[in-house]
Amino acid sequence: MSELYIGLMSGTSLDGIDAGLVDFSDGKIRLIDFHYQPFSAELRQHIHKLSQPDQAILLKDYGALDARIGSLFAEAAQALLRKAQIPASAIKAIGSHGQTVYHAPEPPFGFSLQIGDPNRIAQLTGITTVADFRRRDIAVGGQGAPLVPAFHRAIFGDNTHVRTVLNIGGIANITMLDGSTVLGFDTGPGNTLMNLWCEQHLDQPYDHDGEWAASGQVNQALLTNLKDDSYFTLPPPKSTGKEYFSPAWLQQKLSRFGALKAEDVQATLCRFSADSIADAIHRYAPDTEQTLVCGGGAHNRQLLDLLRQNLDIPVLSTAELGINPDHVEAIAFAWLARQTVNNLPGNLCSVTGAKTPVVLGGIYSGKNGFKAV
Numbered sequence: 001m002s003e004l005y006i007g008l009m010s011g012t013s014l015d016g017i018d019a020g021l022v023d024f025s026d027g028k029i030r031l032i033d034f035h036y037q038p039f040s041a042e043l044r045q046h047i048h049k050l051s052q053p054d055q056a057i058l059l060k061d062y063g064a065l066d067a068r069i070g071s072l073f074a075e076a077a078q079a080l081l082r083k084a085q086i087p088a089s090a091i092k093a094i095g096s097h098g099q100t101v102y103h104a105p106e107p108p109f110g111f112s113l114q115i116g117d118p119n120r121i122a123q124l125t126g127i128t129t130v131a132d133f134r135r136r137d138i139a140v141g142g143q144g145a146p147l148v149p150a151f152h153r154a155i156f157g158d159n160t161h162v163r164t165v166l167n168i169g170g171i172a173n174i175t176m177l178d179g180s181t182v183l184g185f186d187t188g189p190g191n192t193l194m195n196l197w198c199e200q201h202l203d204q205p206y207d208h209d210g211e212w213a214a215s216g217q218v219n220q221a222l223l224t225n226l227k228d229d230s231y232f233t234l235p236p237p238k239s240t241g242k243e244y245f246s247p248a249w250l251q252q253k254l255s256r257f258g259a260l261k262a263e264d265v266q267a268t269l270c271r272f273s274a275d276s277i278a279d280a281i282h283r284y285a286p287d288t289e290q291t292l293v294c295g296g297g298a299h300n301r302q303l304l305d306l307l308r309q310n311l312d313i314p315v316l317s318t319a320e321l322g323i324n325p326d327h328v329e330a331i332a333f334a335w336l337a338r339q340t341v342n343n344l345p346g347n348l349c350s351v352t353g354a355k356t357p358v359v360l361g362g363i364y365s366g367k368n369g370f371k372a373v
Contacts, residue, residue, distance in 0.1 A: 001025060004032070006080060006127070007334030008073050008096040010116070012170025012242050013191050013296055014044045015205065017076040020330030021084050021091075024338055029155055033084035034327050037076040043068075044205070050115075051101045053243040062115070069099050070117030074124035088126050089368075095337025095361075096121055096131045097329070103134075103241035105143045111135060112144040118364045126367035130337040133360040137347045142354030145239035149175035149184035149351045150339075151332040156292060156321065164281055164288040165318075166307075167328065168297025170195070170242050172277050175351075176285035184351040185236035187280040188229075190297050192242045193250055193269045201262040207270075210302025216267030219260060225253050226272045236284065237353030270303055278310035290314040298325035336360060 003025040009018045016038035023030045039047070046065055050057055073096055081088055098114030105112060118131035134144035152165040152175040159179040167173050172190035176183040194213065195206045207213055231240060254265070281288055290313060297303055298317050308315045318325045339346040345357035 002090070004086070004091050005334040005338050006077050006091055006094045007330040007332065007337065008076060008094060008121075009329040009333050010069075010073075010097065010099045011295070011329065012100060013195060013206070014039060014047050014099075014170070015296065017073060018326065018330040019076040019080040020327055020334055021080055021086065022331050022334040024335075029331065029335065031323070031327055031331055032086075033080060034324070034330065035076060035080040035083055036326070037072065037079065047099060047101065051243060053102075053246055053248070066115040066117050067120060069115050070120035071124065073098075073116045074121045077121065077125050077127070091127045093337045093341050093366075094121060094125065094127050094129045095133075095333040095335075095340075096129055097133065097333045098131055100241065102243055103145065103239065104243070105138050105145070105239060107141075110138045110144070112138060118362070122364040122366050128341075128366035129364045130340045130361045131364065132362045133333075133336055133346065136358050136360050137352050137354050140354045140356050140358055142347060142349070142352030143237050143239040144352065146173040146175070146184050146186060146351065147336065147347060147360070148173070148329060148332045149182055150346060150348045151335045152184070153177055153182050153348075154335065155323070155331070156318075162285075162287045162289045164285045164291045166277060166291050166293045168273075168277075168293060168295040168300075168303070169329075171240060171245070172273065172297065174277070174280055174285065176288065178287065182348055182350055183236065183284060184348070185280075185284075186239045188231060188240065188276040189245045189269075189273050190277075190295065191273070191300070192245055194266060194273065196247055196250065197262070197266050197269055206296070207266060207300065210270060210300040212263055213266045213270035214302045216261060216263030216265070218271045219257075219264050219268045222253070222257060222260070222265070222268045223271055223275070225256060226268070227275065232276060232279070237351060239352075270300070271306055273297075274303055274306035274310055278307060281311060288313060290316060292316055292318050292321065294318045294323070294325035294328040296326070
């Protein structure tokens, strides 16, 4: 008998919504179907504006965007069900990550804020929805991120290999799996600064295949300056976001230099992401035998080439293990929803720094209510 959940994910790259239909029956994890719903350029601009650090915003704008994105998440779930030809009544629950607009987990009053009203998702789909996963971990002293390492252990754990799972979204994070220990943290920028530079200079949301970066020359002085940030010397557990590695952060770094060719800056930003990821793996996961890459950055050939040069170990797409790199995080939030529904913890203290494992998220009942297992 099927045990079906939906995972909904929108990351820091602000590209759109990933929706995955996942079957957990028979102790296995199987993706049944997948749907991607892109954000319009206009919506990306609204989210980007709301996400700017120290930006004054109107509460009515925040509330309206929260409701709008909640409705879009519901639409993505409904489109997925139509594609799979499965009724909403067959779904146990939806796990919705929401759209992060600010992540600041530092004590004493740390928080992580995602929008995409789960009340609307539950009401429009009729399916019980689990959301707001990060703040419970922060409430017990954790970073609230990354949350995917627990899922990485469940799906990629292999006692015969020491693996590091590398998720390259707007922010990059790693999960080191050695069969017993799980270590994970945000390494720093993944795509976010490269995407920002592309939008500013090419009016494109991202650098396709890293071709623009490959056309430029790395500026070594700029690269050294980019790496000169206290975040990279902080020990884990640690997490970050685009509110830290922001347009203002990049502009402050660039202000120390004269006129630079735009393609050279892009080449340097690509090398910066690759170096910061590789440095983290060398320092905290030195026994890694293979690196499995997922997220949008898995399609940036220039970035992956630089990683292979830096790591000198196999750097493989998760597709080589049968999971499309674009699908991993949606599956992860279906898994996290299942953990919550079954009253099981979803965080790993060794990753987030939480004082204790906790059941994550809030549950918003669907059409037929909710009964805890």
